[in-house]
Amino acid sequence: MTERNWHTHRDAKAARLNGASALLDGKFAKTEDVVKVLEALIKPGDKVVLEGDNQKQASFLSEALAKVDADKVHDLHMIMSSISRPEHLDIFDLGIATKMDFSYAGPQSTRVSQMIADKTMQVGDIHTYLELFGRLFIDLIPNVVLVAADKVDREGNLYTGFNTEETPTIVEAAAFHDGIVIVQANEIVDKVPRVDIPAGWVDVVIPADKPYQLEPLFTRDPQAISELQILMGMMAIRGIYEKHNVQTLNHGVGFNTSxxxxxLPTYGEQLGLKGKICxxxxxxxxxxxxxxIESGWVDSIHSFGGEVGMEKYIAARPDVFFVGKDGTMRSNRALGQVAGQYACDMFVGSTLQIDQWGNSSTVTHGRLSGFGGAPNMGSNPTGRRHSTAAWQSLKPADDPLAKGQKLVVQMVETFGSNKKPVFVDHLDAEEVRKEAKLANVPIMIYSEDTTHIVTEEGIAYLYKTDSMEERKAAIEAIAGVTPVGLRSNPEEVKKLRDKGIIAxxxxLGVRRQDAKRSLLAAQTMDDLVEWSHGLYNPPAKFRSWS
Amino acid sequence: MEKLNFTYQNSEAVKKFVHVGVVASGDLEILLYPADETTIEIVTGSDGFKEVWKNVLDRFFTRYPLKGKFVIHDFGATPGVVNLRLTQAMEALNDEK
Amino acid sequence: MKSLWLFPGQGSQKAGMLTNVDPNLKQNVENWTGVKLLDTSEGYSDSQQIQLSILLLQINEVDQLKKMGWQPDLVAGHSLGVFGAAYAAGVISKEDVFKLVSLRAKLMQSSYPEGYGMGVIVGLSRQEVAELVKQVHTEENPVYLSNQNSELQNTLSGELNAIKQVLELASKQGAAKAKLLHVPNPSHSPLMANVAEQLDYEIGKLHLSNPACIYLANNNGHPVKKVADVKYDLANNLTHPVFWETMINVALEYNPQVSIEFSPGNAFTKLLKVKTDQVSNITLSEMTIDDADFLLNKWKGK
Structure with missing residues (x-):
C-alpha cells in the first residue's frame, strides 16, 4: 500500500517558486519582469485573489495580469472583494479568467451585468465582505494572492498603514496553506515604520512603477446635503439615536449619514445628547x-480602511483613532466587519429600492453592483449575547426567552432624484435574479432584519409591528405618494401613530422649519478644514478652487 | 412649462401670508394667502406630473386641511421636497409671534 | 489622460455647417459618391445630403485632431454616428466609409413609403414604455421600442398610427413628453431588415481592421475590440435599438477624464453632464479645433 503524499501543496509551491528563481533575487523581482513573474507563478485554473479592496487597488499587478499570455495563464478563478477597475474584467474578455466570486462591483456594475449575460464571466456567487473572507479559509482557499503594500523592507516585511484594509486576511489565507503571496510595493525601504504583515508570510515582492490606486470613496461635500436630508437626520437623532440610547454604531456612508x-454638534447639542450617545x-x-470629534462627542473610531486626505488629522488624534506606535493608522476590514456585526448597537444605511414588505436592494436592471458590507452590517446577529440599553430596548415584551436586537435603520426619500419611487411593490432585483441566473433574489437587507425606516414623512418602527400586515401598513404610512404609499389611509395612520408604530x-418634536443648512456644523469643505485646524487635506476633486 | 389648478374643501382658515422655499433647481416656492376658498395654482417646468401633484396635495390636505390660496412656483422638486415645503408653510402658520 | 469621443447622428444638421470643411476632402467625397453636397435647408430634406454632410463634418474634425496628435481611448457613435466612430477607431478607410454611408442613406430614403416614422417619450422608464408598446403592437399595426437615449428617454419606431396610440397611452400615464419625431422611417427597428441585409452584403466586401481603441456598440451597449463586432454594428444597427444609456454607463466605467463631442450640435454632451461632473467636456460645434487642442493640452498637463 503506497503512502499518501500529505504535502502536495507544499511541493507544488516549491516547484513554482523554483521555476521562477531566475527572476528572483531572494524575494525581490524587477519591476519590468512583472508579467513574466506572473506567468511563472500562476497556473491555469488557479484560484487567485486580486486586491480589489474598496479603497485600495493593486493596480500595477492587475494591469500586468491583463498582459499575460493567455496560452500560459488561463481559466483562472478570481476571488475579489471589489471589482473596481476595467482590467479586472478585461482578463475575462482575454480568457485569462473565467470564474469570479466577489462582493462588490459598484464601479463596474454595467459591464459585470453584460459579462454575466453573455457568459464571458461565470459567477460563483455574490457575497458580503466578511462572508467572502471566511470562504478564503474554507472552500475558496487561494493558490495565489496579488496584494499591495506601501513600504517593504529588505527582508520582505510589509507596511500597509492607513490602507491596510483586508490585506492581512488575504495574505494569511495563502501563507498558511501553501498559496503564493505576491506583493506590489510603492517603495522598498531599509526599515518599515511598523510591520503590518511579517516577511515570513510573503513570497515575492515587486516594486511598482507607480503608487497603487487609492480612491476617496467616503468623502461627502457638505454643500451637497439637502434640507430634506437634514430633516431626516434630525428625525433620526431624536426618534432613534436618542430614543434607543445608541452608544455604538456604524454609518453606511452617504449624504443622509453625513x-x-x-x-450632532448642533442639533444633538441642543438636545443635550453629547456624551450620551454615539x-x-x-x-x-x-x-x-x-x-x-472636535466637539468631544467621540470616544473611539475603528475603521475598515483609510480615507484620502484624512491622514494628518488621524495621526494627530490617536486617542480617537486606531493609530500605531509609528504614528499612522491601521485599518482592518475583516475585524471591522466583525465589530460592526457583533459590537455595534446600530447600523444606519440607505438604498435605491424598498419593497412593500421592507426588503432593500441596490440592484437594478442592467447593473449588478453586488453587496459590499451592507448585508453583514445590516443584519441582526443572533449569536450576540452581551446586552446594551439600545439592543435591549428592542426585546419583545411578551417572550421570557427572548433577547434584544440590533437596530438596522434604512433612511430613504420616498422618491429618487430621477423622480422615480423608491418604494415599489416588487424590487427590480426579482427580475435581475432571473436575468443573471442567480440562486436567490439579490436582496441587500431583509425586512426581518430591518428595525426602522426613516423617510421625509416620518419614522416607521418596524420592530414594533406584530404581523407582516402591520409591517406593510407602517411602511405605507411613510411611503409618501409612491404607489405603495397611496394605499395608506388616515384611519390607518392614526392607529399606527397611537400605537407608536409610526412617528x-x-x-418627535421636530420642526421642519428648523431643517436648514445653517444647522449643519460645517457647510463647506473649507469649514471641515477649519474644524480640523488645517489637518484635513481634501482630495483634489473636492477642492473648489482647482 | 405647465400650469395646474386644483380646488379643495378645507376647514382650517389661513390667517396670515406665508412664504417658504426658493425657485432653485430641485426646489419650489410657496406663497400662501388667506382666502375664502382653497385654490392651488402651480407653475412648473416639469410636465406630466399632474397626477403626482394631486396625490401630494390630497395627502397633505387630509392631514392638514388648510383653507387658503396657494401659489406654487416649481423647478423640478421631487414629491418629498414638495411635501417638505407644504409642511413648512403649515408650521409657519402655527408659529406664535 | 483617457478620452471618450462622441459622434452624434442625424438631427442637428443645419444650412452652412460645411462652410469651414476642408475643400479637398469635400471634393473627394463628392467624387467618391457622385453626390454634390448642397449644404442648404432644402438639401437637408434628402437623406444622402444629411448623412454624407454630417459624416464629412465629423471626419474632417477627426483628421484635424489626429494630426495634432490626439487619439481616442473610447468611441461612441449614435445611429449614423457609428461610422464616424468606426473611422476614428481606425476600422474603416475614408473612401470606404463615405461610399458605405452614401449607400445607407439611399437605401433608407427609399425603404419606406409614407406613414412610418419615430416618436419619443420622456419621463417613463424603459420597462413602462415596453408595456405600452406591447399593448398596441401587432404585425399589421407595428410599433417597436427603439432607442434608449437615457434612463427616462426612449424612442418608438414603426407605423405612425401605432406610434400615436402609444404616445397617447404614455401621456395618460404621466409622461412629461410624448411626441412624434421628424424622421421619415422606422429606424432602429426590425422593419429596417432589408436595408441592413444590403449593407451587410456591401460591408462584407470591404477590408476592415481591428479597432485601435474601445468601440461602444449601438446594438447591445457592449464595449467591443474585435472588427467582426464593429462590422456587425455598422451593418445592423438600423434594426436594433441604440442602447446609448448603456453605452455611456459602460464608457464611464473605464474612467475617461475627457469627452469630445463631434459636430453637429451638443445633445450628447448635455446627456453626459447630467450623468457625471467628473468628465471635462469639449463640444466641437461650439469652438475651433485650436481651442479644443488648447484645452486638451491644459487638461493633460493636470
Whole structure:
C-alpha cells in the first residue's frame, strides 16, 4: 500500500517558486519582469485573489495580469472583494479568467451585468465582505494572492498603514496553506515604520512603477446635503439615536449619514445628547465626523480602511483613532466587519429600492453592483449575547426567552432624484435574479432584519409591528405618494401613530422649519478644514478652487 | 412649462401670508394667502406630473386641511421636497409671534 | 489622460455647417459618391445630403485632431454616428466609409413609403414604455421600442398610427413628453431588415481592421475590440435599438477624464453632464479645433 503524499501543496509551491528563481533575487523581482513573474507563478485554473479592496487597488499587478499570455495563464478563478477597475474584467474578455466570486462591483456594475449575460464571466456567487473572507479559509482557499503594500523592507516585511484594509486576511489565507503571496510595493525601504504583515508570510515582492490606486470613496461635500436630508437626520437623532440610547454604531456612508454627523454638534447639542450617545464608532474616517470629534462627542473610531486626505488629522488624534506606535493608522476590514456585526448597537444605511414588505436592494436592471458590507452590517446577529440599553430596548415584551436586537435603520426619500419611487411593490432585483441566473433574489437587507425606516414623512418602527400586515401598513404610512404609499389611509395612520408604530416629525418634536443648512456644523469643505485646524487635506476633486 | 389648478374643501382658515422655499433647481416656492376658498395654482417646468401633484396635495390636505390660496412656483422638486415645503408653510402658520 | 469621443447622428444638421470643411476632402467625397453636397435647408430634406454632410463634418474634425496628435481611448457613435466612430477607431478607410454611408442613406430614403416614422417619450422608464408598446403592437399595426437615449428617454419606431396610440397611452400615464419625431422611417427597428441585409452584403466586401481603441456598440451597449463586432454594428444597427444609456454607463466605467463631442450640435454632451461632473467636456460645434487642442493640452498637463 503506497503512502499518501500529505504535502502536495507544499511541493507544488516549491516547484513554482523554483521555476521562477531566475527572476528572483531572494524575494525581490524587477519591476519590468512583472508579467513574466506572473506567468511563472500562476497556473491555469488557479484560484487567485486580486486586491480589489474598496479603497485600495493593486493596480500595477492587475494591469500586468491583463498582459499575460493567455496560452500560459488561463481559466483562472478570481476571488475579489471589489471589482473596481476595467482590467479586472478585461482578463475575462482575454480568457485569462473565467470564474469570479466577489462582493462588490459598484464601479463596474454595467459591464459585470453584460459579462454575466453573455457568459464571458461565470459567477460563483455574490457575497458580503466578511462572508467572502471566511470562504478564503474554507472552500475558496487561494493558490495565489496579488496584494499591495506601501513600504517593504529588505527582508520582505510589509507596511500597509492607513490602507491596510483586508490585506492581512488575504495574505494569511495563502501563507498558511501553501498559496503564493505576491506583493506590489510603492517603495522598498531599509526599515518599515511598523510591520503590518511579517516577511515570513510573503513570497515575492515587486516594486511598482507607480503608487497603487487609492480612491476617496467616503468623502461627502457638505454643500451637497439637502434640507430634506437634514430633516431626516434630525428625525433620526431624536426618534432613534436618542430614543434607543445608541452608544455604538456604524454609518453606511452617504449624504443622509453625513448630515447626521454634522448635526450632532448642533442639533444633538441642543438636545443635550453629547456624551450620551454615539461614543464608539466602526466607520471609515469620514471628514464629516470631524466637527463631532472636535466637539468631544467621540470616544473611539475603528475603521475598515483609510480615507484620502484624512491622514494628518488621524495621526494627530490617536486617542480617537486606531493609530500605531509609528504614528499612522491601521485599518482592518475583516475585524471591522466583525465589530460592526457583533459590537455595534446600530447600523444606519440607505438604498435605491424598498419593497412593500421592507426588503432593500441596490440592484437594478442592467447593473449588478453586488453587496459590499451592507448585508453583514445590516443584519441582526443572533449569536450576540452581551446586552446594551439600545439592543435591549428592542426585546419583545411578551417572550421570557427572548433577547434584544440590533437596530438596522434604512433612511430613504420616498422618491429618487430621477423622480422615480423608491418604494415599489416588487424590487427590480426579482427580475435581475432571473436575468443573471442567480440562486436567490439579490436582496441587500431583509425586512426581518430591518428595525426602522426613516423617510421625509416620518419614522416607521418596524420592530414594533406584530404581523407582516402591520409591517406593510407602517411602511405605507411613510411611503409618501409612491404607489405603495397611496394605499395608506388616515384611519390607518392614526392607529399606527397611537400605537407608536409610526412617528411624524411633529410627534418627535421636530420642526421642519428648523431643517436648514445653517444647522449643519460645517457647510463647506473649507469649514471641515477649519474644524480640523488645517489637518484635513481634501482630495483634489473636492477642492473648489482647482 | 405647465400650469395646474386644483380646488379643495378645507376647514382650517389661513390667517396670515406665508412664504417658504426658493425657485432653485430641485426646489419650489410657496406663497400662501388667506382666502375664502382653497385654490392651488402651480407653475412648473416639469410636465406630466399632474397626477403626482394631486396625490401630494390630497395627502397633505387630509392631514392638514388648510383653507387658503396657494401659489406654487416649481423647478423640478421631487414629491418629498414638495411635501417638505407644504409642511413648512403649515408650521409657519402655527408659529406664535 | 483617457478620452471618450462622441459622434452624434442625424438631427442637428443645419444650412452652412460645411462652410469651414476642408475643400479637398469635400471634393473627394463628392467624387467618391457622385453626390454634390448642397449644404442648404432644402438639401437637408434628402437623406444622402444629411448623412454624407454630417459624416464629412465629423471626419474632417477627426483628421484635424489626429494630426495634432490626439487619439481616442473610447468611441461612441449614435445611429449614423457609428461610422464616424468606426473611422476614428481606425476600422474603416475614408473612401470606404463615405461610399458605405452614401449607400445607407439611399437605401433608407427609399425603404419606406409614407406613414412610418419615430416618436419619443420622456419621463417613463424603459420597462413602462415596453408595456405600452406591447399593448398596441401587432404585425399589421407595428410599433417597436427603439432607442434608449437615457434612463427616462426612449424612442418608438414603426407605423405612425401605432406610434400615436402609444404616445397617447404614455401621456395618460404621466409622461412629461410624448411626441412624434421628424424622421421619415422606422429606424432602429426590425422593419429596417432589408436595408441592413444590403449593407451587410456591401460591408462584407470591404477590408476592415481591428479597432485601435474601445468601440461602444449601438446594438447591445457592449464595449467591443474585435472588427467582426464593429462590422456587425455598422451593418445592423438600423434594426436594433441604440442602447446609448448603456453605452455611456459602460464608457464611464473605464474612467475617461475627457469627452469630445463631434459636430453637429451638443445633445450628447448635455446627456453626459447630467450623468457625471467628473468628465471635462469639449463640444466641437461650439469652438475651433485650436481651442479644443488648447484645452486638451491644459487638461493633460493636470
Amino acid at each position: 448630515a447626521i454627523e454634522l448635526l 461614543r464608539n464608532w466602526e466607520l471609515n474616517p469620514t471628514p464629516t465626523l470631524i466637527p463631532a 411624524l416629525p411633529e410627534d
